[in-house]
Amino acid sequence: MGPSSSTVIASSPTTMDSSPPYNSILLRRFGILSLLFVLELVALTSWLDTGIWLRSGGILQFIPFYGPWILRSSVAFGFVTLVGAFPRLRPVLAESQAGPIRWAWAGIHVLAIGAFVAGGAYLASAKLAGPGPVLAPLLWLMAGMMAIVSAALTLVSGSAWAAIGRGVGRFAGYGFLAAAGASLLGAAAWRAWKPVAALAFNGVVFVLRPFIAGLTADPLALTVITPRFGVEIARECSGLEGMGLMLAFSSAWLWFYRDEFRFPRALLLLPISIAAMMGLNIVRVASLIAVGHFGWPEVALGGFHSQAGWIAFNLAAVALAAGSRSLPWFTHAKAATGSDHTGTDPKVAAYLVPFLAILATGMITRATSHGFEWLYPLRFVVAASALWWYRREYRDIRWSMSWFGVGLGVVVLALWMGLSRGLAPASPPEGFRQLPQSLQFVWLGFRVLAAVVTVPIAEELAFRGFLQRRLVSADFSSVDWQSFLWMPVLLSSLLFGFMHGELWVAGTLSGLLFSFAVKRNGRLGDAVAAHATANLMLAGYALFSGNWQYW
């Protein structure tokens, strides 16, 4: 029993990509490991409530207290380490051997998880009032660590982990510094919210005064009040979050594409993008007050408030990416040749834009609603327009459908209904019931058309057509429709699942079935048929039963 040979996926010869190919077995093992951790974490967090330990004594109270801090530090560590070390890790990942599965370590993992669960149940019992134990929580934490280590060694050889560690090199130190810095700076950075909020306050008042009579503004309480509406610019609305997000994004962007940028002048993009986020936050708050003042307070505090921040961030981030690339003062000529792995394939836009159009329109329609998305028909119109615009790019796709696809759609429906049982019941929203009957029919017509036509086509183009094949090769359009590699299928299905919120498990399994539909006959049409069938039957059930939580 020796180490298994790795299956290497060659990059497409049509690209200028000179990076080493990926090791599919190793990546597959990482995928399984990640999935295992996610599933175990979800199960444990839903079962174990550590909040009661805050009232315990001894070491036990520190677990729920410092747990979120440890999680945030781990995120900072992982983000900085992976972004920085990615170029060095590519050859390491290509050459390292995953090795055979080590069943001894799998057995240790089972025992460790068992000990962790049993220990958690014991610690959660009411017997722990008073000073609290020390040894038991320590043993419990050690069991958790052993579970993580043993799972890692089950699927990937120790020598591969060592090679990855050497590949990461000094970036682990940078990641540690980032984690420590994030922890220390986190608390300190929030002290900056008051001057930032004051800046946002002054900006909002400056923008609104010419348009709203009777505006009163209190600079001490940071309140802006009109005759009909008022807000307080609290810490969460100060703009600091958006500026922090933009700082992290722009730093990572400049780092990842550093070969294309002219330094040190490109560093100017950082304060420019942060200032842009500050300006957009002022516009966001001013717009919110205006929406509330001019007659839609529920929309202002509902959909607008939840979507406007992300709309602003997306606009600023895309402007940074597009603008910096088109300004020769910031970039070298190399940026014009599309030197990254996405290449210059014109089909990328054709496969992604319809889906992205649905997402973008959805953000706007939610921003203009409260409880009932009255502009939903716009989603259908925009998606249909995008599909029509790129129709010539879809000529070589096999769109024919079969009863197999329809049958698979029925299976997906059963899966969805079974896994949605825990959803809270929902009736048609108040806004819909207030519409005249004729408009209700129009709205429902567009809703069903979107569910059965544009959404299945756009999502299958994006996930099965582009993402799943792009994970196989940079030249995704050359990948055979019937190729089926577990890692690309699993990752694309997981992302598809995460798009469905709390029903991510049903979404992921549906994605796997849609991938199988494509693989069977090499026809995207079968996946579209399955997707459309499931959506149509779900829509029918929701409408006739009145259970709108399935929609």
Added chain:
Amino acid sequence: MKTARTFITVALMAIGTALVASASVGARAPEIDGASAMSALTLLSGALVVLRSRKR
């Protein structure tokens, strides 16, 4: 120069991550709403992929 650039980039990413990570997730009306994160970040990622696929 290269080391300084790396250090500065790491520091900036850490500051940015700290600001976002320290946000009150349970706040009633945050600037960056956690519930909308998935679709917003998917939209951004897809837009960046489309942008990078085009020649200047």
